[in-house]
Amino acid sequence: xxxVFFFMFLTALLCIPAQSSTQISQNNLPCRVFGTIYIEQxxxxxxxxxxxEEYEEDADLIVYKSENRLFADKAGLWYIVTDRNFADYTIYxxxxxxxxxxxxxxxxxxxxxxCIE
Numbered sequence: 001x002x003x004v005f006f007f008m009f010l011t012a013l014l015c016i017p018a019q020s021s022t023q024i025s026q027n028n029l030p031c032r033v034f035g036t037i038y039i040e041q042x043x044x045x046x047x048x049x050x051x052x053e054e055y056e057e058d059a060d061l062i063v064y065k066s067e068n069r070l071f072a073d074k075a076g077l078w079y080i081v082t083d084r085n086f087a088d089y090t091i092y093x094x095x096x097x098x099x100x101x102x103x104x105x106x107x108x109x110x111x112x113x114x115c116i117e
Contacts, residue, residue, distance in 0.1 A: 034073065034074055035078070035079065036078075037090070037091055038083070039090075040091060046091055048092070054105075059103045059116060061076055063106050064108075065078055076115065
């Protein structure tokens with residue numbers, strides 16, 4: 001009888017939804033995407049879909065395109081590569097913001113690059 005209650009308790013415990021680490025980290029997802037980036041033409045092959053914002057205020061991440069892969073070492077610094085095999089992340093440029101994982105704004109000033117908190 002005790003075993004039955006134990007298994008019922010264990011089953012009930014497993015059915016309770018817990019907040020997973022992926023749910024917690026979705027808020028800072030854009031901040032983790034930096035380094036070498038490949039722009040994918042096929043949506044299903046990309047790690048993330050990204051919407052390009054027209055205004056800095058609307059973006060989740062401000063991106064500076066680095067000219068050297070060694071300097072693309074923190075949030076918002078991307079070095080665009082032409083071979084997906086050399087990329088840390090692949091992105092797909094989404095035309096509809098509703099389908100994008102996050103939005104970015106390209107800047108010409110490296111000092112402005114980074115996450116929008």
